Amino acid sequence: MAKTIRIGTRDSELALWQANTVQKYLEDLGYETKIVAVKSMGDIVLDKPLYELGITGIFTKTLDVAMLNGDVDIAVHSMKDVPTALPKGIVEGAVLERANVNDILVHKGLDFLQKDGVIATGSLRRKAQWLHKYNKHTVVDLRGNVNTRMQKLTDSDWNGAIFAAAGLERINLKPEHFIDLNWMIPAPAQGAMLAVAKEEDTYCREALSKLNHSTSEICVHIEREFLRELEGGCTAPIGALAVMKKETIDFTGALFSLDGSRKIEVIKQVDIGDKQDFGKKCAQEILNNGGRELMKEIKAEMK
Template identity: 80%
Template sequence: MTKIIRIGTRDSELALWQANTVQKSLQNLGYKTQLVPVKSTGDLVLDKPLYELGITGIFTKTLDVAMLKDEVDIAVHSMKDVPTALPKGIVEGAILQRANVKDILVHNKGIDFLQTTGTIATGSLRRKAQWLHKYPKHSVVDLRGNVNTRMQKLTDNDWSGAIFAAAGLERIHLKPDNYIDLDWMIPAPAQGAMLVVAKEEDEFCREALSHLNHKPSEICVHIERAFLRALEGGCTAPIGALAEVEEDYINFRGALFSLNGKHKIEVVRKVKIGNEEGFGEACANQILNNGGRKVMQEIKAEIN
């Protein structure tokens, strides 16, 4: 094990936490490693909503390029940020055991506003659409930046609250007391999961990463991402998906929303473990055949 595995990562506190977690796991297995932090376009451009930047791969592209230029050997990502189609020559190396999948609302002055009107901050089309679906009298403002920046912006503004992924705040011990779980909100596909990618030709790193893979998490996020891929067709849309193992079955819940949250098309199904091939696509087709094609056409027209 003489090769030093260079671990590419974004340089935010959360990204570095994730990369350090992978580094420790590899070092515990006897591998030598080195962290290589880089800044992504998504971290540098904070004055535009993500969908205006061309969201697909905005947080991962810089690391993909670094890997293909042989500046890093592997890269660690929040899996929900990773496009469903990886660049040519880059493959999944490991999906670590999934953390908390929930979205949470961090509120400024209590939650009485839920019964009246309020202003919620989020940079996510999915969270915005689901919030407006449940609270149509509320307004939603754009919120960008890493989790530390977004928490500070919430403190500095007179918003009612902001929506975060629970896992991100928990990982860097930033989860405050003034929050509520949004159990009704369907998370992003692969939310709470960490993905490590490697070059397809790099057998040494692929072998090393295979020891970190968590099979139940892999099965669930692959179903969610297959659902996302079949629905999106290359277009960013408000899509939620969650697959969870329960004994011998995988329970799945997915939904597509219109951008304004008025329309919601949902699917709830389960499949026996071992029979999940094509399941994500089948759930997506159920949505598409139940009015989803029309909603997707409207979303593409609005975004483009």
């Protein structure tokens, strides 16, 4: 029986853009939809770094509860915010075609790169990689939605702030003064959107399956498998990127110390037909090369 699909989303401009995109795709296929916006704790508590809040999936948990309570039928997320283990009863419906995976630096001039500088980011991964390259710089915490973070940068005396390129591009907020940080390994699934549904909801699951982009799905699953095996959640400085070529998948992954002084990296290639457990094997190589001890240190430092 046909029904109106209620699309749950955070109420930020970027989240609403993502939800509206899914809405358009579904309505183009003939489905009736309605957007339901909610505010997550990650959007409300802005005076603490994310890792201090101690909640994995802080941006997705509110929508999970809304879905399990029957208030929404599907939810749309930035996939990099989604825990590698979904709540019981909720399943992936579609990974949409991936956008730009890179981080960018929005800046007020680049003179500071060769001397002291202050960079803002709320991400441990970005902080660690920036300090790995620029160990004389100071990195300060930056929270809020994309618009809020951009305004905080404008109002501050910081030299720059790091953003996901895809987020700024999606809402036409990418400024004139930026540089691509193509040396920075992105977050697992960065640039990808995920739509989830209740496991029992065959109507919504079938609808979402029509939006799935298989190449993007394969690559982000390898990255998230790597993340899950390292037990990083979204609080350790972990980067991962899988890129599908014609017959192969290229993978780069790394674990950093919190201060950026140490980096354990893996760069591997696999035939597409041999991709089973590829992310897990790459993570095990990191763990066996000092990563196990480093993860223990990171967890101890963050207690």
